[in-house]
Amino acid sequence: MTRFAALAMLSLAAGMAVPLSAQRTDTTFSVGRTGTLRVDNHQGGIRVRGWDQSSIRVRASHPSRVRVDITRSNDIVRLEGEATRGPARGLEYEIDVPRGWAVRIDSHTGHIETENTGGDVIVSTVNGDIIVAGVADARLETVQGEIVVNDARGGIRASGVNRGIRVANVVGDVIAETVTGTVALENVDAARVSASTINGSIQFTGRIRDDGDYSFDTHNGDATVAIAAGANANVTVATHGGSVESDFPVQLRGDAGRMGELQFELGRGGARLRIESFNGVIRILRAGQR
Amino acid sequence: MNALARETKPEADANADRLDAEKAAGGDTVAFERIYRRHVARIHSLCTRMMGADEADDACQEVFVRAWRKLDRFRGESALGTWLYRLAVNVILGRRETIGRHRARTVSRDPAELPLPGRGARVDLRMDFETAIARLPDGARRVFVLHDVEGYTHDEIAGFMGVTTGTTKSQLHRARMALRQQLD
Amino acid sequence: MDRWTDRLSEYLDDGLNEHDRARLEEHLAACAECRGVMEGLRAVIRQAGALQDRPPANDLWPRIRERIEAGADVVPIEAARPPRGKGRLAFTFPQAAAAGIALMLFGATTAWFALRDAASPAVVADAQPAAQAPAQFSFTGQLLAPEVQQRLTELEAALDAARERLDPATVAVIVKNLTLVETAVREAEEALARDPANQYLREHLVQTLRTKVGVLERVTDLARAET
Numbered sequence: 001m002t003r004f005a006a007l008a009m010l011s012l013a014a015g016m017a018v019p020l021s022a023q024r025t026d027t028t029f030s031v032g033r034t035g036t037l038r039v040d041n042h043q044g045g046i047r048v049r050g051w052d053q054s055s056i057r058v059r060a061s062h063p064s065r066v067r068v069d070i071t072r073s074n075d076i077v078r079l080e081g082e083a084t085r086g087p088a089r090g091l092e093y094e095i096d097v098p099r100g101w102a103v104r105i106d107s108h109t110g111h112i113e114t115e116n117t118g119g120d121v122i123v124s125t126v127n128g129d130i131i132v133a134g135v136a137d138a139r140l141e142t143v144q145g146e147i148v149v150n151d152a153r154g155g156i157r158a159s160g161v162n163r164g165i166r167v168a169n170v171v172g173d174v175i176a177e178t179v180t181g182t183v184a185l186e187n188v189d190a191a192r193v194s195a196s197t198i199n200g201s202i203q204f205t206g207r208i209r210d211d212g213d214y215s216f217d218t219h220n221g222d223a224t225v226a227i228a229a230g231a232n233a234n235v236t237v238a239t240h241g242g243s244v245e246s247d248f249p250v251q252l253r254g255d256a257g258r259m260g261e262l263q264f265e266l267g268r269g270g271a272r273l274r275i276e277s278f279n280g281v282i283r284i285l286r287a288g289q290r
Numbered sequence: 291m292n293a294l295a296r297e298t299k300p301e302a303d304a305n306a307d308r309l310d311a312e313k314a315a316g317g318d319t320v321a322f323e324r325i326y327r328r329h330v331a332r333i334h335s336l337c338t339r340m341m342g343a344d345e346a347d348d349a350c351q352e353v354f355v356r357a358w359r360k361l362d363r364f365r366g367e368s369a370l371g372t373w374l375y376r377l378a379v380n381v382i383l384g385r386r387e388t389i390g391r392h393r394a395r396t397v398s399r400d401p402a403e404l405p406l407p408g409r410g411a412r413v414d415l416r417m418d419f420e421t422a423i424a425r426l427p428d429g430a431r432r433v434f435v436l437h438d439v440e441g442y443t444h445d446e447i448a449g450f451m452g453v454t455t456g457t458t459k460s461q462l463h464r465a466r467m468a469l470r471q472q473l474d
Numbered sequence: 475m476d477r478w479t480d481r482l483s484e485y486l487d488d489g490l491n492e493h494d495r496a497r498l499e500e501h502l503a504a505c506a507e508c509r510g511v512m513e514g515l516r517a518v519i520r521q522a523g524a525l526q527d528r529p530p531a532n533d534l535w536p537r538i539r540e541r542i543e544a545g546a547d548v549v550p551i552e553a554a555r556p557p558r559g560k561g562r563l564a565f566t567f568p569q570a571a572a573a574g575i576a577l578m579l580f581g582a583t584t585a586w587f588a589l590r591d592a593a594s595p596a597v598v599a600d601a602q603p604a605a606q607a608p609a610q611f612s613f614t615g616q617l618l619a620p621e622v623q624q625r626l627t628e629l630e631a632a633l634d635a636a637r638e639r640l641d642p643a644t645v646a647v648i649v650k651n652l653t654l655v656e657t658a659v660r661e662a663e664e665a666l667a668r669d670p671a672n673q674y675l676r677e678h679l680v681q682t683l684r685t686k687v688g689v690l691e692r693v694t695d696l697a698r699a700e701t
Contacts, residue, residue: 069541082541083359126644126696143692144647161689162647179651179689198651198658198685217681219658238674240665260674278662278678319539326535334534335527351534351541358542384698419521438522452632452694454624463483470514473521 025068028057034119035075036102037095042087043109050099050117050134062091111145120154129163137172146181164200182221190214197221201280205287208233210270222280225273226287232267235284238276247286303328307370315361322361326354329371333378339423339435340382353378379436379450422472426465433458434465478502479511486515617680622687629690636697648693655686 033054039046044062056077060068066088071078079095081088092110097103099118107125114121116134123130123138129145132138137154140147146163149156152170164181167174173192176183183195188206193214195202201221208214208231216223227233227248237244238261248266266273275282307328313321333353337346357377364373423431423439432451436442437458444455444462451458478501484490485498502509618626637645662679669675 082355087359141692143644143696159688159692161651161692177685177688179654179685196681196685198682199654217678219661219678219682238678240662240675240678260669260672276674276678278658278665319543322542323535323539326538330534331527331529334530335525338528339525347530347532347534350530351538354534354538355541358538380698419525434522438519439525449632449635452636452698453628454631457624457628459484459489463480466483466515466518467479467511469518469521470511473514473517 022061023064023066025058025060025062027070028055029070030055031077031098031101032075033098034100035077035098036104037097038076038078039093039095039103039105039107040078040080041091041093041105041107041110042081043089043107044081044091044093045111045128046093046095046105046107046113048093048095048097048103048105048114048117050101050115050119051096052099053096054098056098057096059094060091062088066091130158147176147178164197183218202277208271208273212271212273214271215274217274217276218280219278220280221277222283223275223277224283224285225275226285227266227273228287230267232270233273234263234265234269234271235273235275236261236263237282237284238262238274239280239282240278242277242280242282244282244284246284248284304369304371308366311361311364311366311370314358315364322358325357325370325374329374330354332371333374336375336378336435336440337382339420339439340432342424349378349382353381356381375440376450383432383450419469419473422469425472426468430461430465430468433461434469437462438466478505478508482508482512482515486512486519617676618683622684626683626687626690629687629694632694633690636694639697640693644696648689652686652689655682655689658682659686 031054037048037056039048058068058070058079062068062081066081066083068091069080069082071080079093081091083089087108097117099116101117102119102121103114103117104122105112105124107123107128109127110125111131112123112125112128113131114123114133114135118134118136120137121132121135121140123132123140123142125142125145127144128142129147130140130142131148132140132152133150135149135152135154137156138149138152139157140149141159142163143161144163145160147158147160147165149158149167150169152167152172154172156167156170156172156174156176158165158167158174158176160178160181162180163178164183165176165178166184166186167176167188168184168186170185170187171189173190174185174188175192175194176185177194177196178200179197180199181197182200182203183197184203185193185195186203186205188204189209190206191209191212193204193206193212193216195204195215196217198219199221200218202216202218202223204214204216204224205226208227210232214225214233216225222242240260244262275284307325310318310321310324314325330350334346334350337349337353341349353374357374360377364370423434426434433447436447436450437444442450444458447458448455478498481490481494481498485495490498502512637648640648659679659682662675662682666672666675666679
């Protein structure tokens with residue numbers, strides 16, 4: 001053991017990340033057309049891309065005291081970092097999987113990105129952004145980071161805490177919730193949407209299906225919903241300290257609905273559309289106009 | 291441990307545990323193997339009862355690998371076995387799905403769940419006691435295994451699972467009533 | 475019969491007080507059906523205690539040894555190990571104060587702050603669960619479904635233990651956001667107090683409380699993952 005390595009070990013034990021000489025792993029192995037990739041990574045970025053090969057390529061860089069452990073069981077491929085002591089830190093992945101494979105990532109710290117994997121994606125992390133593009137269903141949760149979803153054919157469930165959520169170009173139901181940060185949903189074609197935040201705004205543009213259920217709820221932010229001209233919806237708006245602005249004529253019904261809410265119809269009525277902001281401004285816009 | 295706990299380890303084993311833990315924390319894998327041999331039956335059985343045979347091997351390995359990494363944090367204030375079992379319980383409880391936790395919002399259909407390894411229909415037709423336990427609903431099974439099989443108290447179990455003893459007591463009763471019917 | 479059989483487990487575990495135990499025993503003397511159930515439960519407990527532990531069918535040691543010996547070229551870090559008996563790193567309150575979190579006197583999260591300082595360990599026992607909040611916040615108790623209310627209480631009770639296990643940065647973020655949620659809860663409750671028939675406010679309060687449950691569950695899950 002060199003003196004350098006011994007000192008590095010001491011620093012590691014003291015909790016500082018002293019990079020030992022970086023090592024690289026680059027391995028490719030063939031797999032079936034369908035399967036699940038599982039990555040458990042304590043600290044380090046992860047990027048997964050879909051490709052047309054019947055194989056998985058794993059490229060990783062890591063300190064020499066960390067090693068990539070690849071296990072296969074039936075059609076599940078599992079990647080995990082192993083360190084001689086403590087959690088594996090500093091392990092960065094770039095992984096190519098056959099398009100259509102499902103991806104499941106459990107992480108703690110690090111940026112996570114998937115690109116055109118085409119299948120379901122499940123990500124759970126604490127300190128990391130989650131950027132996902134080209135997926136079927138996605139279930140994503142983080143604490144510190146932002147969540148971005150683009151191009152999905154399936155249900156999206158995104159749960160953040162400290163940052164916002166952006167979802168665009170989705171055919172499928174969406175549930176997006178955070179505490180701090182804006183929830184922005186763009187070009188969403190869903191039967192059900194639920195968006196909520198406490199300290200942030202909500203923005204929605206998308207299709208309002210006649211039998212759909214759409215709910216937007218913020219405490220301290222504005223809620224802006226852009227609706228196409230022919231939409232048929234029963235709209236409920238509610239605010240405590242804020243106000244409502246509408247591009248559409250709002251004719252209140254005789255009984256004025258329940259206490260604290262305004263209800264009106266768009267078109268023939270149909271969809272259930274609920275927009276609430278405790279302190280902010282509710283805006284109902286004609287799509288295409290600003 | 292309550293009165294129903296298994297017989298405690300003979301004193302010789304407890305001493306051996308202490309000495310081997312000290313050595314293993316310093317990197318002695320032979321000492322750690324001795325620890326493994328002494329405790330694997332109980333840890334693996336716990337994993338099997340809590341998670342099913344398919345995942346038990348995996349979970350059991352996980353427990354020991356984690357134990358190896360954390361041995362320098364084992365302070366000796368409890369018996370090594372107790373410490374290991376506690377670690378096993380944490381590993382086991384931590385392996386259930388954390389995503390899609392019930393948020394009780396008014397809307398909705400959840401996006402599809404990915405199939406997890408080992409979750410398939412069990413074809414075992416013998417209704418022995420172990421099988422009956424495996425068929426209990428998750429929460430009730432875990433509380434039953436931890437209380438009646440492993441001997442943890444309601445206070446301890448409530449602590450592990452982040453619930454009140456009120457919950458653990460009703461889960462336990464539910465499990466026992468269900469098992470009683472399956473034994474008849 | 476349920477009224478009696480529901481308590482049989484507690485009885486068998488010596489969990490009933492004298493009075494209840496006496497009444498149950500009185501009932502058992504007269505009710506053969508309940509006696510039957512009790513014997514059944516006893517049999518279950520006996521069987522559970524008699525289960526044998528079996529080692530795994532496959533020897534798992536070689537695989538375990540492989541995993542722990544990865545990096546065998548590295549000398550074990552005995553010299554670098556922290557000395558025994560050293561306490562683990564404590565989460566210090568001044569970090570949270572530095573993050574600009576205002577002190578408030580309601581909610582389990584902030585009650586914890588009010589009671590704890592850098593030098594002393596967490597005073598878990600004194601944290602007020604939401605059910606005992608001051609009278610002006612009674613809406614919470616009224617409006618939440620019992621199972622959600624109970625979940626909230628359980629989670630708040632587990633909060634301190636959970637937080638001890640997380641790194642300070644994560645704790646700070648979670649605390650900051652929990653405080654935001656609790657501020658929103660308080661605002662909703664104050665508004666509802668002035669306008670009790672307001673349906674929106676009632677539901678908004680409930681939804682905000684459920685958001686709180688969601689964040690607390692996230693914390694508990696994270697803490698469980700950090701053994």
